[in-house]
Amino acid sequence: MTDAPARLPRHRLRVDALTDTMTLGPGEARHLHVLRLNAGDTVRVFDGRGAEALAEIAELNEVRAVLTLGDAIEGAAETPWPLTVAVALLKADKLSDVVRAATELGAAQIQLLVTARADVREIGDQKLVRLNRVAQEAAKQSRRAVVPPVLAPVPLARFQPEGLTLVAQPGSKVRVADVVTWDAPVTIITGPEGGLTDAEVQTLVQGGAHAVTLGPRILRAETAPVALLGAIAALGL
Amino acid sequence: MTDAPARLPRHRLRVDALTDTMTLGPGEARHLHVLRLNAGDTVRVFDGRGAEALAEIAELNEVRAVLTLGDAIEGAAETPWPLTVAVALLKADKLSDVVRAATELGAAQIQLLVTARADVREIGDQKLVRLNRVAQEAAKQSRRAVVPPVLAPVPLARFQPEGLTLVAQPGSKVRVADVVTWDAPVTIITGPEGGLTDAEVQTLVQGGAHAVTLGPRILRAETAPVALLGAIAALGL
Known part of the structure; x- marks a missing residue:
């Protein structure tokens, strides 16, 4: 028995900004295919400036991937000091x-x-x-x-x-x-x-x-x- | 006959404090030159803390501008521009x-x-x-x-x-x-x-x-x- 928190998804993608909907181009779409990810799967997105969150793949095809923003990942939305x-x-x-x-x-x-x-x-x-x-x-x-x-x-x-x-x-x-x-x-x-x-x-x-x-x-x-x-x-x- | 209010000067300058004589450095002096202002012209000065007044350019050269304080301008709780x-x-x-x-x-x-x-x-x-x-x-x-x-x-x-x-x-x-x-x-x-x-x-x-x-x-x-x-x-x- 364990009450350890659910494991975070393994894959992290850098995006320009954490917005409600994030559309990625063919390069990233191909990358998601290679990782054997599909619509409905959850990944982590981060903006490289301290913000990180879960995101669900809403759409994935040859030319683009559309992600919808989920919960923030701990630490990411916090100030550097309390x-x-x-x-x-x-x-x-x-x-x-x-x-x-x-x-x-x-x-x-x-x-x-x-x-x-x-x-x-x-x-x-x-x-x-x-x-x-x-x-x-x-x-x-x-x-x-x-x-x-x-x-x-x-x-x-x-x-x-x-x-x-x-x-x-x-x-x-x-x-x-x-x-x-x-x-x-x-x-x-x-x-x-x-x-x-x-x-x-x-x-x-x-x-x-x-x-x-x-x-x-x-x-x-x-x-x-x-x-x-x-x-x-x-x-x- | 007209009861239109006197037009306020267009140019506004931030100063440290509204004092009888205000001396500005080369940067501001150059700025006044660029605005084609000369000694004798009137500008508005404000201190960023709500006080605003008319001021006359008493002296203007390459290294400094000296302004003399004029009448206070009402509406001091307003931002410098809309x-x-x-x-x-x-x-x-x-x-x-x-x-x-x-x-x-x-x-x-x-x-x-x-x-x-x-x-x-x-x-x-x-x-x-x-x-x-x-x-x-x-x-x-x-x-x-x-x-x-x-x-x-x-x-x-x-x-x-x-x-x-x-x-x-x-x-x-x-x-x-x-x-x-x-x-x-x-x-x-x-x-x-x-x-x-x-x-x-x-x-x-x-x-x-x-x-x-x-x-x-x-x-x-x-x-x-x-x-x-x-x-x-x-x-x-």
């Missing part, structure tokens, strides 16, 4: 939106925070369970093998950010693209409705956090983490 | 979320698109009115003076993107931070559930669009525009 999203407590539906987007955008874990201006200061066990379920569904939908845990809230003052830490601050001139180099874990911290207080931001910066810009506009509490994660994702990792 | 968010039709509540976040993140207008894979192909007048109301509320909440209109859908093939055009493509190695310089209007294009087809992306790229990365993960149709706008906002403008 990415922690630390977010102040918000109303339940807004927190769900943040958890969903953070999972899609590569969070390794989501730490809930109690901050000075929080109008929500605690969260019930059931709600926490529900948020973890949201993360699970989002991981599946975005074909990540890793489900980020949503961790019970801690006061911001007791939170120990790991690695390179970013906090959004209107007016900052520091750009995400200038500080995120992926030499270490990355932690992002965002506030509640009404934002973090100046004192909270100052304490974080004194502790080594980078205050980064998200432009001159006022963002809602649930938009800021998604925008910040978008900026990190846009670095290509 | 930012168009072109988004495929999605189910109504998801479109509302995109319109809300796009407004917060600086969109000048939101163009709805009909694309090959769209499972929503039209939108009722009432829904369009409602989306415009969402934009209005979001503009107010994010303290923008400009309300981006949400424009009735056009087929992607007939859409004429303006200026620097970005389309997200998994596997691209081009980063938002490498192509967005705000020398021209910016247009972002994102697809429906299931994404744009390869052919659609190819046509856009042949038309001059930049296919940019948002990381190796699969994003939902309503997350992609927010992430892309976050990446643009994180450039500080």
